Amino acid sequence: xxxxxxxxxxxxxxxxxxxxxxxxxxxxxxxxxxxxxxxxxxxxxxxxxxxxxxxxxxxxxxxxxxxxxxxxxxxxxxxxxxxxxxxxxxxxxxxxxxxxxxxxxxxxxxxx
Amino acid sequence: xxxxxxxxxxxxxxxxxxxxxxxxxxxxxxxxxxxxxxxxxxxxxxxxxxxxxxxxxxxxxxxxxxxxxxxxxxxxxxxxxxxxxxxxxxxxxxxxxxxxxxxxxxxxxxxxxxx
Numbered sequence: 001x002x003x004x005x006x007x008x009x010x011x012x013x014x015x016x017x018x019x020x021x022x023x024x025x026x027x028x029x030x031x032x033x034x035x036x037x038x039x040x041x042x043x044x045x046x047x048x049x050x051x052x053x054x055x056x057x058x059x060x061x062x063x064x065x066x067x068x069x070x071x072x073x074x075x076x077x078x079x080x081x082x083x084x085x086x087x088x089x090x091x092x093x094x095x096x097x098x099x100x101x102x103x104x105x106x107x108x109x110x111x112x
Numbered sequence: 113x114x115x116x117x118x119x120x121x122x123x124x125x126x127x128x129x130x131x132x133x134x135x136x137x138x139x140x141x142x143x144x145x146x147x148x149x150x151x152x153x154x155x156x157x158x159x160x161x162x163x164x165x166x167x168x169x170x171x172x173x174x175x176x177x178x179x180x181x182x183x184x185x186x187x188x189x190x191x192x193x194x195x196x197x198x199x200x201x202x203x204x205x206x207x208x209x210x211x212x213x214x215x216x217x218x219x220x221x222x223x224x225x226x227x
Binding site for chain 2: 004040041042043044045047048056059090101102103104105106
């Protein structure tokens, strides 16, 4: 009965590859997010979707493309992976604006 | 634009001692403020939130925080630390007037609890 689940938990891949991270929430929330946590544990928002509509798109390379097939799912596809993409990526959801976020357990991406 | 500063990237206390984690915010509008905790290899969990009701906010696990507008602070405290409190703590601010929960996080404070 995990509230926000993301897969895979660990992802090790080589530079230049394309990979996807999947996220699903069973909380009935309208809004979902992707956050990136770097090696110094700094968290920064990447994207936010509300009812499948993109509402926040921070300055990230266009190699990163989120996709929301329905309001319970928000996937992140990354093309042409680079070393600097290595980080922990967190999916989160919330009910409406300025409500607390519920986070998944993260996907640790390592690009070699 | 809003921002958050957490003073002290590492705080170490003895078990049973007072825990004080500092957070100062900057926001052009009245903010929503949050404290989150992150245990190793896990996502963030909400400890407590301030949304303009009482200025003293009580959260889970015995933590509380006080919103002080004059000091632009939202420090997190716990009277008596437990070993299980060892974790990374993040303060976050949300601008009420932006669409979506655009949380801006502080850089985090690693709390170590010594036996």
